[in-house]
Amino acid sequence: MELIFWWILPAAAGAVPAAWFLGRRRHRARAARRRPVAHSDRLTALPEYQAALRKHRNRLRLLAAAGTLLMVAAVVAAARPAERSTVRPEQHKRDIILCLDASGSMNSADAAVVDVFGSLARQFDGERIGLTIFDSSAVQVFPLTDDYDYVQDQLQQAKTAFDGAGSGSFLDGTWNGEGSSLIGDGLASCLQSFPAAPEGEEPGRRARSVILATDNFLSGTPLVTLAEAGALGKDRDVRIFALNPGDYDFGPDAGAEQPGARLRGVAEGSGGAYYALDSPDAVPGIVTGIEATQAAAVRGAPRSVVSDRAEVPLGVALLAGLVLAGASWRPRR
Amino acid sequence: MASLLQRVKSKLSIHAHRKARGLLEGQYGSVSHGRSLDFDDLRAYVPGDEVRDIDWKATARHGSPLVRRYVAARRQTLLLVTDTGRNMAAESRDGEPKGDIAVLALGVVGYLAHRHGDAVGLVCGDSGGTRALPGKAGEAHLERLLRAVHDTTSLDSAPSRLETQLDYVVRNFSQRMLLLVVADELLPDAETERLLRRLRAQHEILWLTVRDAELLGAGADSYDVASTTAGQRTRGHAGRRAGLLPGGLAESAAIAGAYARGQADRDSARQSMLRRLGIAEADAGSSLEVIPAVFTLLARRRRGR
Numbered sequence: 001m002e003l004i005f006w007w008i009l010p011a012a013a014g015a016v017p018a019a020w021f022l023g024r025r026r027h028r029a030r031a032a033r034r035r036p037v038a039h040s041d042r043l044t045a046l047p048e049y050q051a052a053l054r055k056h057r058n059r060l061r062l063l064a065a066a067g068t069l070l071m072v073a074a075v076v077a078a079a080r081p082a083e084r085s086t087v088r089p090e091q092h093k094r095d096i097i098l099c100l101d102a103s104g105s106m107n108s109a110d111a112a113v114v115d116v117f118g119s120l121a122r123q124f125d126g127e128r129i130g131l132t133i134f135d136s137s138a139v140q141v142f143p144l145t146d147d148y149d150y151v152q153d154q155l156q157q158a159k160t161a162f163d164g165a166g167s168g169s170f171l172d173g174t175w176n177g178e179g180s181s182l183i184g185d186g187l188a189s190c191l192q193s194f195p196a197a198p199e200g201e202e203p204g205r206r207a208r209s210v211i212l213a214t215d216n217f218l219s220g221t222p223l224v225t226l227a228e229a230g231a232l233g234k235d236r237d238v239r240i241f242a243l244n245p246g247d248y249d250f251g252p253d254a255g256a257e258q259p260g261a262r263l264r265g266v267a268e269g270s271g272g273a274y275y276a277l278d279s280p281d282a283v284p285g286i287v288t289g290i291e292a293t294q295a296a297a298v299r300g301a302p303r304s305v306v307s308d309r310a311e312v313p314l315g316v317a318l319l320a321g322l323v324l325a326g327a328s329w330r331p332r333r
Numbered sequence: 334m335a336s337l338l339q340r341v342k343s344k345l346s347i348h349a350h351r352k353a354r355g356l357l358e359g360q361y362g363s364v365s366h367g368r369s370l371d372f373d374d375l376r377a378y379v380p381g382d383e384v385r386d387i388d389w390k391a392t393a394r395h396g397s398p399l400v401r402r403y404v405a406a407r408r409q410t411l412l413l414v415t416d417t418g419r420n421m422a423a424e425s426r427d428g429e430p431k432g433d434i435a436v437l438a439l440g441v442v443g444y445l446a447h448r449h450g451d452a453v454g455l456v457c458g459d460s461g462g463t464r465a466l467p468g469k470a471g472e473a474h475l476e477r478l479l480r481a482v483h484d485t486t487s488l489d490s491a492p493s494r495l496e497t498q499l500d501y502v503v504r505n506f507s508q509r510m511l512l513l514v515v516a517d518e519l520l521p522d523a524e525t526e527r528l529l530r531r532l533r534a535q536h537e538i539l540w541l542t543v544r545d546a547e548l549l550g551a552g553a554d555s556y557d558v559a560s561t562t563a564g565q566r567t568r569g570h571a572g573r574r575a576g577l578l579p580g581g582l583a584e585s586a587a588i589a590g591a592y593a594r595g596q597a598d599r600d601s602a603r604q605s606m607l608r609r610l611g612i613a614e615a616d617a618g619s620s621l622e623v624i625p626a627v628f629t630l631l632a633r634r635r636r637g638r
Contacts, residue, residue, distance in 0.1 A: 030554065035546065036488055038420035038431070039518055040557035042595055043548035048588045 073317035099190035101214035103181030109245030134186030136177035179220015215246035216259035230266035341440030418459030418493025426618035432486035461491030544618035
């Protein structure tokens with residue numbers, strides 16, 4: 001506990017003699033106006049008068065005490081008592097890239113996916129989140145950031161765009177490649193958008209995850225196949241969590257070549273997980289999965305936090321003020 | 334400085350013309366009715382006797398001062414007795430200093446006596462001491478007496494104690510005189526009564542009460558002059574201790590009733606004591622009431638009460 005404006009205390013103490021001096025001058029002026037009378041025992045000897053005088057004096061004492069208390073409390077509050085504490089904020093060094101397939105086949109599901117992304121982003125605290133959308137080419141909507149307000153704002157814009165109410169420019173730049181819905185290229189772009197480890201930090205200290213929302217319906221020839229992208233992810237130690245809005249069974253003949261199954265293979269192969277979009281386990285599962293990626297939270301540099309603790313003096317001042325108001329109230333005759 | 338006596342005369346003439354033409358002639362009788370100018374006897378000089386009454390030849394023969402008795406009996410002496418202590422500098426009922434009212438009352442009666450040809454003396458003072466001026470005739474002397482009272486009455490004087498002055502008269506004046514006592518609303522105790530009884534046996538006494546300030550209903554703060562010293566007053570500490578009466582504090586009906594009852598009791602205690610002793614009394618709360626009060630006083634005395 002310390003006082004930020006500690007110099008207010010000596011200043012207030014210095015004001016006391018000044019106030020006393022002024023009060024004395026006023027007292028003298030009033031004393032000069034008093035009329036001299038003789039035989040005041042005519043009144044002062046009356047028990048009724050003595051009772052009234054006692055009451056008057058008690059009231060004055062109460063007023064003086066409450067006034068003093070009010071002034072002291074106000075001065076203390078003005079000096080800003082504050083508590084200085086040192087905190088080491090926890091930093092979960094996790095980077096998460098939301099990777100969204102914006103192809104025509106995902107059209108109906110994108111808004112729902114963005115909702116899920118929004119609820120995922122709300123669950124994280126201390127992680128960096130980025131968003132990349134892709135169709136035939138990938139566009140980074142925003143890079144990794146821990147400004148969650150901005151993240152929510154961008155996700156809201158994405159949702160508006162996918163609902164068809166937006167300006168349409170949101171998806172600009174996603175059709176530059178050959179074909180459409182090039183999942184492997186998109187995933188590879190997402191994997192590429194993790195920044196290199198900063199100077200002096202050993203690579204791999206930050207846990208990296210990609211949340212990939214796609215139905216894995218490929219149309220066209222990607223430069224990188226999904227399996228190659230998965231291998232790249234494994235190579236870079238990135239976990240891929242797949243969200244599939246169209247987790248359909250394409251019959252037993254499709255076998256392991258079913259899009260969902262392949263996606264599952266890539267995701268689980270990288271140490272991630274696979275969920276259908278409408279699965280109730282999707283959000284909590286991904287959150288626990290990502291949080292499990294790095295148990296050892298890194299503690300940030302110690303920061304000193306100063307918080308005002310004026311509750312007690314202000315409360316005392318309030319009480320004293322109430323007493324002062326109550327005691328100085330007199331019924332008007 | 335305007336003459337105090339001039340002030341008295343102006344007040345007196347206004348009233349006298351309207352109320353009684355005989356007032357200026359004096360309405361109190363001589364002490365020695367029926368005694369002639371005849372020489373009675375000689376007696377030893379006592380303080381208060383006029384020096385001019387001394388029979389110098391007899392004194393020379395006898396070796397100690399002797400005065401002629403008949404002169405003393407013929408020429409009555411009016412002795413003004415008043416209090417010049419702090420109490421009399423306090424406010425009267427109507428707000429003037431009580432001392433001013435006292436000076437006016439002393440002046441009116443003194444002037445009547447002067448017009449009657451009598452000598453006027455003065456005994457005044459406070460608890461600290463008594464000052465006496467011998468009885469002499471003449472306006473200049475009367476002016477001097479009034480000046481003495483006027484100048485010594487102040488808030489810086491010693492506290493009031495009229496008994497000191499009464500005691501002084503008892504001890505120092507053996508000559509029969511007419512006494513005019515001007516006092517405030519003091520509460521007479523057994524000592525006062527004893528002194529007055531003793532004085533009454535010897536002298537004729539008139540008593541004029543100057544009304545004290547009303548303590549209720551005044552908006553301003555008051556302080557009791559008895560509770561402060563002169564130093565405290567000038568340093569602005571007046572009434573810091575017991576003497577302070579905050580104005581507007583005691584406005585309740587219960588206090589007002591008790592105060593009125595207390596005042597009535599106090600008045601009746603004083604009046605009944607004076608009546609018991611056969612001392613005529615009247616009271617005045619302002620300078621305007623002084624002349625009517627003197628009227629009342631002289632009328633009561635003539636009636637024997």
